[in-house]
Amino acid sequence: MARIDDYRPIVGDQTIDELYLLGERLKNITIQNVNSTPFGGGVAEILSRMIPLMKDLGVDVWWDVIKGDDHFFQITKKIHNALHGIELSLTREELSYFLEVNQENAKSIKKWADIVFVHDPQPIYLVKEKRRLKNKWIWRCHIDFSNPKRDVWLFLKKFIEKYDVSVFSAPAFARKLSIRQVLIYPSIDPLSDKNKELDQKFIDSILERFGIDKQRPIITQISRFDYLKDPIGVIKAFRLVKKYIDCQLILAGGGAKDDPEGERVLAEVREEAKKEKDIHIIHLPPASNLEINALQRVSTVILQKSLREGFGLTVAEALWKEKPVIASWVGGIPLQIAHKYSGILTYTIEGTAHWIKRLVNEPEYAKRLARNGKQHVKNNFLILRQIQDYFLLFLSLFNPQDVVYL
Numbered sequence: 001m002a003r004i005d006d007y008r009p010i011v012g013d014q015t016i017d018e019l020y021l022l023g024e025r026l027k028n029i030t031i032q033n034v035n036s037t038p039f040g041g042g043v044a045e046i047l048s049r050m051i052p053l054m055k056d057l058g059v060d061v062w063w064d065v066i067k068g069d070d071h072f073f074q075i076t077k078k079i080h081n082a083l084h085g086i087e088l089s090l091t092r093e094e095l096s097y098f099l100e101v102n103q104e105n106a107k108s109i110k111k112w113a114d115i116v117f118v119h120d121p122q123p124i125y126l127v128k129e130k131r132r133l134k135n136k137w138i139w140r141c142h143i144d145f146s147n148p149k150r151d152v153w154l155f156l157k158k159f160i161e162k163y164d165v166s167v168f169s170a171p172a173f174a175r176k177l178s179i180r181q182v183l184i185y186p187s188i189d190p191l192s193d194k195n196k197e198l199d200q201k202f203i204d205s206i207l208e209r210f211g212i213d214k215q216r217p218i219i220t221q222i223s224r225f226d227y228l229k230d231p232i233g234v235i236k237a238f239r240l241v242k243k244y245i246d247c248q249l250i251l252a253g254g255g256a257k258d259d260p261e262g263e264r265v266l267a268e269v270r271e272e273a274k275k276e277k278d279i280h281i282i283h284l285p286p287a288s289n290l291e292i293n294a295l296q297r298v299s300t301v302i303l304q305k306s307l308r309e310g311f312g313l314t315v316a317e318a319l320w321k322e323k324p325v326i327a328s329w330v331g332g333i334p335l336q337i338a339h340k341y342s343g344i345l346t347y348t349i350e351g352t353a354h355w356i357k358r359l360v361n362e363p364e365y366a367k368r369l370a371r372n373g374k375q376h377v378k379n380n381f382l383i384l385r386q387i388q389d390y391f392l393l394f395l396s397l398f399n400p401q402d403v404v405y406l
């Protein structure tokens, strides 16, 4: 595991020294993160990298994962989709089961911290404990919140407003709330297995393992198998390109413990691709970080054709590897890509296909986009910046007058 000082050559001494100072000021405050899956998806990805680094800075921080059965996670996936603006309704029974499972989890948590940092809606009702514990509570939303279904939003709003502060990933997600709202961008870890430099021999071995041809262009999307990542749209765009360019598609990803739809989506994607030559559907087990890293590094162009997206860590991961990225103009993605400067933003399957052709045919242009993209990630979306933002947020809960620029 990387230590904080290992990041000095990447971000400079000043950033690291400031982090030590902030960590010192937090040394008597405990922090507890709570979410609903230990792997799969961006929240688990960030927590698994961030917590050891925070500890290395001397902060007493830990991570609890709530438990639930299939019924609970089906309900929470519905809530997730409704917040993303998908048309669906939840029954009274489902909402009360959601609250009940939260209460059971609250009972089974033995140790509470000075700050409870709750991620996303699944554990949101734990905040009921705040009255008893009289500690500080943060609710962090990682979801594209620009157009939530009203009834689900109103249901959650009651609980959100019990927190001390809420955190969103993009300005467009801010809502009318009676509590303080803070904007903090997600981030990637440049020294994780997912993002660190790899040697060519290892990369070649991964290509061989998955039967991918290094000589022809490779178009890749890495994502959980989720409708909102539009894997079928990716296949359709690829087919439009394939008429003109002899290339290959990689759709690689796995599932998450809190996402019950994954298997169904994977089956549909396999059916759509129907063993078509040059479409590689790769189902990855959890912790396939080196494989994902290698697949991103061998790609000619990386796609993120999401229909909704909180932030899209996969975009930052690809840009960090200096890859040209074509992604949808949704959610947090435009924070990462300035169209035609640090990547390409599209709205449609046809637009995606058009830009794949262009970037494959114009490698110099693609390289320029990729270079700008990497610089943008370096300036804004590396994990140390996010740790600094969180530390300032934690301090602001106790001494708001000391932290003037949040």
Ligand code: UDP
Pocket (backbone or CB within 6 Å): 040, 041, 042, 043, 045, 194, 222, 223, 224, 252, 253, 254, 255, 284, 287, 288, 289, 292, 311, 312, 313, 314, 315, 317
């Ligand atoms: N990821 C992974 N395995 C997979 C699919 C995705 O490790 O099978 C990682 C991916 O590299 C990224 C994160 O999970 O770090 C996904 O975060 P993102 O914000 O792109 O989407 P989310 O899944 O949270 O909607």
